Amino acid sequence: GAGVSQSPSNKVTEKGKDVELRCDPISGHTALYWYRQSLGQGLEFLIYFQGNSAPDKSGLPSDRFSAERTGGSVSTLTIQRTQQEDSAVYLCASSAQPADTQYFGPGTRLTVL
């Protein structure tokens, strides 16, 4: 079946611009996660959605980052007023239930000039 998909695969933006990254989880998966992979910080958790519960935003690095999940499926991660330190690969994952195996999408490589 279809895996986790993300778009765009690459995004180049100028410092100060806003960007939106999209994630389509595996159909039927209730849990959705965003992570960030950067050279200096490795793989970091950003945010977690489970069903209709309030999201766990504990990993978001600043208030410029936000995410939403509409209809329990597609999620969008928004970064406002991008900074060069936001350059990274943003990974989305989903799992059937919390604490189940997470399956990752191919990522969006964000470059902030």
Next chain:
Amino acid sequence: GNSVTQMEGPVTLSEEAFLTINCTYTATGYPSLFWYVQYPGEGLQLLLKATKADDKGSNKGFEATYRKETTSFHLEKGSVQVSDSAVYFCAANDYKLSFGAGTTVTVRA
């Protein structure tokens, strides 16, 4: 939350050599443990997992055993191939994954 420490790389091996990558974790409970692999130019893929103490995960010739007494989940493969060249990540899961820093493995023909 959990934290994971894994062996620093890079690791360079010859084909058919034995590979081991050490991984230890700290956790308040008993998280599920995973090894993910990232091949060059590709995304993160699940390699193997173990959900409780003494469980052994295995896949593609790789094995790792969940050791509660030593809080470890070391990855091993008896005979590596060039195609095993990748970055390997150990992770602990208590709903969100805590990853180790990753170990880059290069296998030479």
